[in-house]
Amino acid sequence: MSQPLLPLLSTAPVERRDAARNRVALLEAAAELMGGCGVEVLTMEAVAAKAGVGKGTVFRRFGSREGLMASLLDHREAEWQAGVISGPAPLGPGAPPMERLLAFGASRLRLHLDQAALIEAAGRTWGENPAVLGFAALHVRILLGELGVTGNLRYLATALIAPLSVPILRQQIGHGSMTEAEVLAGWEELVRRVAPQDGVIT
């Protein structure tokens, strides 16, 4: 009974106890190590030592340093996705599409700024994960559809998400000397042009 009733599609060949124990130990060690400091303290050896395992184990679990960073991001991302799928409006369902879209942008902006260092450290492992960018793109695409926007929604969705990426945000807030509020206002302006509510442009 410890297994799900429908393991037919289960691609995971059951994780061994020690492996599971070590995974959570490693994640906890990493989180604790990073408390207060930057990501640069997250040395693979340091994490391994803190968790009381060998260095090879860390690589076995997470594949690479980037993989470890991505795993650290997974928790928050999962929470965020849950908020989108079934959380309170306006981020979650129940609000009009445009409100949800704007809430999406604000929420995603916040998330990216909060986790900027980790996201950069995770590199492609995070950025190219379809479960991350793909989810956001799909969500925006659906909202655009609900708004009655016509055209290449797939492209427009990624185009709306692109300016929320960490490098762009740092460029705007760091070098461009914009405030977070100004960036958000700019994004909302962009959204209103892409998805005009008063009559639709072909």
Place this chain on the structure above:
Amino acid sequence: MSQPLLPLLSTAPVERRDAARNRVALLEAAAELMGGCGVEVLTMEAVAAKAGVGKGTVFRRFGSREGLMASLLDHREAEWQAGVISGPAPLGPGAPPMERLLAFGASRLRLHLDQAALIEAAGRTWGENPAVLGFAALHVRILLGELGVTGNLRYLATALIAPLSVPILRQQIGHGSMTEAEVLAGWEELVRRVAPQDGVIT
């Protein structure tokens, strides 16, 4: 008297001969090493050896591996910027703003795809260089102005450039299975929504 008559603003304290010789030798060595192969062959030690200098010299010149990559990109970027400033239309001056803007997108897209590996290897050193993103943003901003677009042009400009960034392009072309032409068409659609031309051009 060997100094310029008005060195007041000169921030470059004159480069020594050997330094200049080594710089070009290193850049040539790097370019030659990369011929045909990927960026991963560009080891700092390999480049140094090929150029016949010590490893320390490479770091002195370029600061880091990312810095070396950025320097390798500089040539192409300078050519491209020259093309925008004074090259033939429609990328250069002379064409209507919308044509120039679309030419900008197509050209930038090409450039980014061509140099994708190098750009990624250069990391922040390239991506956060104001002379790169800043130039493109300023150009787009000016074109938007000429098109009569109102609003926060500074933000809209960066928002139009964001979806042309390498990570987004690879997401679309790699995972999203779009073609380069489809991406370009999508971008043009985005542009037309941000800069609607009331009853003009197709």
Place this chain on the structure above:
DNA sequence: AATGAAAGCGGACCACGGTCCGTTTCAGCC
């Protein structure tokens, strides 16, 4: 030409990401 000082050079050295393989631990089965 001699000289002095500053800029440049080079390669030994260090830290960290990543690999490898002999050893240990787990879990399913008798």
Place this chain on the structure above:
DNA sequence: GGCTGAAACGGACCGTGGTCCGCTTTCATT
């Protein structure tokens, strides 16, 4: 419980990015 194969472990090992400091080169001045 004892066996067995497979999965996981651990830490020695390697390559590469990056630093450091004593030595060399350049160049302006005399």
